[in-house]
Amino acid sequence: MTFRARVHERARRAARRVVLPEGDDARVRAAADRLRSEGLAQVEVLGAVGDDPRLAVCIRHLRTRRPDKFPTDGAAREALRHPLTFGASLVGVGAADVMVGGAAHTSAELIRAALLAVGTAPGIATLSGAFYMVEGDRVLTFTDCSVVPEPTPEQLADIALAASRDRRRIVGDQPVVAFLSYSTKGSAAGPRVDRVRRAVELFRRLAPDVACDGELQSDAALAILQAEEPA
Incomplete structure (x- = not known):
């Protein structure tokens, strides 16, 4: 069994919840269809955040993590209008296991969202790729x-x-x-x-x-x- 085949098999067994925040991109929607058809993950494709019922818990999450940056609900709500920040916050609050982004946004935007909502792994001080x-x-x-x-x-x-x-x-x-x-x-x-x-x-x-x-x-x-x- 090749490395790719082993990874796919592990993914099927794990059935992780994957959020794809750039739902306006056709490539992202195609990737979501493939993940579903091959049974590799439970996939959620995000569109406009709007009045998502999970918004309130994400606001609390950002304010708790970074009270210096988000002193008010309004400041956190404004940040969550960005799809990457909202997707990363869903991981941060436990509503998703993985966020995959970067198809329609820069690496800097992706990194910024991940640091705001999730942070680095325990024992790791330097974010890297x-x-x-x-x-x-x-x-x-x-x-x-x-x-x-x-x-x-x-x-x-x-x-x-x-x-x-x-x-x-x-x-x-x-x-x-x-x-x-x-x-x-x-x-x-x-x-x-x-x-x-x-x-x-x-x-x-x-x-x-x-x-x-x-x-x-x-x-x-x-x-x-x-x-x-x-x-």
Whole structure:
């Protein structure tokens, strides 16, 4: 069974409640139809928020989480007019398990809504993005390629920790982490190389059970990975 097939089977068993807030987009509606037809999730496609009966509990949720940003019901109500904020709030109050967005809005808008209504996972201080590149049954995780442009060593270590935890949960294997740089084991020097080396040291303290190496250029990291794969 391929990785994709395993993920689909897990999704069918879990039957999670997925909210798609960008219901005006034809691609989103098509995705919802496919999720339903393949039995992958319980799907709700949102349109205009209007007078949704769940609005009141979402207002209370936002005001409780961020009283500084939402001092009044009116301020929270105005924020919830944005479909991403409303969708994320449905996850925050337990009315949905997952929100998927970004088809018709920017990554910044999606991140802002998630931080307002849900926040980061316990033990994770740095919000980051991860891409799962799938070829047959081979899965590579790349992080962070979308959120933090100039991470500190502490942020790099935190990003690697989040990615390794998520990979265990999503892929189900034992992650091996490569910290990428333009240098491989001292082949070049500079502040950015020092930053990666420091991140490796920090990560080893945070996750001593996770194998890691660095600093490595991407071709070196992939060559090592390929050499370790069974023939």
